[in-house]
Amino acid sequence: MMRWAALCACVAMAGVTTACGVDRNDAGGPRTPHGTAPPGGTAVNLTEREFRITADIQEVRAGPVRLTAINLGSIEHELVVVRTDYPDGKIPLDGNTFSEDAPGVSSPGEISEYKPGTVDETVIDLQPGLYQLVCNIPTHYHNGMHIPLVVLPA
Ligand SMILES: [Cu+2]
Numbered sequence: 001m002m003r004w005a006a007l008c009a010c011v012a013m014a015g016v017t018t019a020c021g022v023d024r025n026d027a028g029g030p031r032t033p034h035g036t037a038p039p040g041g042t043a044v045n046l047t048e049r050e051f052r053i054t055a056d057i058q059e060v061r062a063g064p065v066r067l068t069a070i071n072l073g074s075i076e077h078e079l080v081v082v083r084t085d086y087p088d089g090k091i092p093l094d095g096n097t098f099s100e101d102a103p104g105v106s107s108p109g110e111i112s113e114y115k116p117g118t119v120d121e122t123v124i125d126l127q128p129g130l131y132q133l134v135c136n137i138p139t140h141y142h143n144g145m146h147i148p149l150v151v152l153p154a
Helices: 002-014 017-025
Strands: 042-049 052-055 059-061 063-071 077-084 105-114 119-126 129-134 146-152
Touching (some): 042 077, 052 146, 063 105, 077 119
Antiparallel strands (some): 077 129
């Protein structure tokens, strides 16, 4: 019961993007499940489930970006940050996954596999460019677990 109550609170906050961002920057405020925005940086709150990724924003400024993901599915997922000019969902597959350092693809960081009903996060220094946030567990990418992210010049 406690776990689901916490999840609900988390989802409710993720739905209030602007308020959430303001709250995070309040000096001395309590640390929320979505973490604290790094100074001068940006935060993206994501949900993952079978087989979809959603994000509260899809454009950020270059610099340290905090990615916080909640797994609302029933199996493990991951969140790989991929820099690529391939359109969303169109990275060529090698079997059921793609190589994260194939030509035209690179990855500056990720949240590795994390369990259903949990939240995980990472801060990655992102350069301007076109990205996709993906789950590259076998079959998950081509089943729909990808979302574009644009990193604008700071
Ligand atoms: Cu997945």
